[in-house]
Amino acid sequence: MRPTDMAQANIRQTDFGSGAELAEALAKKIADRLSAAIAGRGQATLAVSGGSTPKALFVALSKLDIKWSKVTVTLVDERMVGPDHERSNHRLASLYLLQNRAAEARFLPLFNRAGDADAVAAAAAQKIDALALPFDVVVLGMGTDGHTASFFPGGSTLADVTDPACPQSVMAIEAPGAGEPRLTLTLPRIVDAGLIVLHIEGDEKQSVLARALADGPVAQMPVRAVLRQAKTQVEIYWAP
Numbered sequence: 001m002r003p004t005d006m007a008q009a010n011i012r013q014t015d016f017g018s019g020a021e022l023a024e025a026l027a028k029k030i031a032d033r034l035s036a037a038i039a040g041r042g043q044a045t046l047a048v049s050g051g052s053t054p055k056a057l058f059v060a061l062s063k064l065d066i067k068w069s070k071v072t073v074t075l076v077d078e079r080m081v082g083p084d085h086e087r088s089n090h091r092l093a094s095l096y097l098l099q100n101r102a103a104e105a106r107f108l109p110l111f112n113r114a115g116d117a118d119a120v121a122a123a124a125a126q127k128i129d130a131l132a133l134p135f136d137v138v139v140l141g142m143g144t145d146g147h148t149a150s151f152f153p154g155g156s157t158l159a160d161v162t163d164p165a166c167p168q169s170v171m172a173i174e175a176p177g178a179g180e181p182r183l184t185l186t187l188p189r190i191v192d193a194g195l196i197v198l199h200i201e202g203d204e205k206q207s208v209l210a211r212a213l214a215d216g217p218v219a220q221m222p223v224r225a226v227l228r229q230a231k232t233q234v235e236i237y238w239a240p
């Protein structure tokens, strides 16, 4: 078995009694990290994932009193749809996170009208690269197929987006389980973040994680790319 297929992960898992309890605790951890970055260099960057899991976290985070005007929020990945589309992660972030005190944050979308998916990804990458990288906080979810971000099994550019040396910060990817074509941060942007959180809920995802932590190819369960390459400990937050 090739070394990249061997399981090694630097993780710490914290379990909570409920999603609400997890949301409060994780929101505070993220807020503390962002405030420390602002204190240290006058600004902070946060990349969040879409899906259904993070909604309660977003609401809890939006209410915390930090210097949101110094925070840039962007997305870990986005569907190739406009911000008004019901499947837009930009729309999700606007509805649940960029509210209350967090309404003062700067938001950097991945979707744009630059052209085809590759042109859109290239334009988004330019904006991401203009940020003060690495990200202070990246919040990931995970699908039951073992994808994270838009690193989907069978993805058209999966080898590129999960390459630790990928030269691009954002790429387009299409995959059987992804619906629309997607835009995704690539592995280097995720694994060099100061705080990497994998937020999962439910017993099914706990068992998917256990499989992902075992030996096997990244291509089979692409979340393995993050678990095995993260330069800092991956903080796993789980609730039933």
Ligand code: 6PG
Residues within 6 Å of the ligand: 049, 050, 051, 052, 053, 054, 076, 077, 078, 079, 089, 140, 141, 142, 143, 147, 148, 149, 150
């Ligand atoms: C997306 C997300 C994706 C998500 C997982 C889990 O755009 O869909 O970024 O990576 O985190 O699919 O989604 P749920 O939280 O809905 O299970």
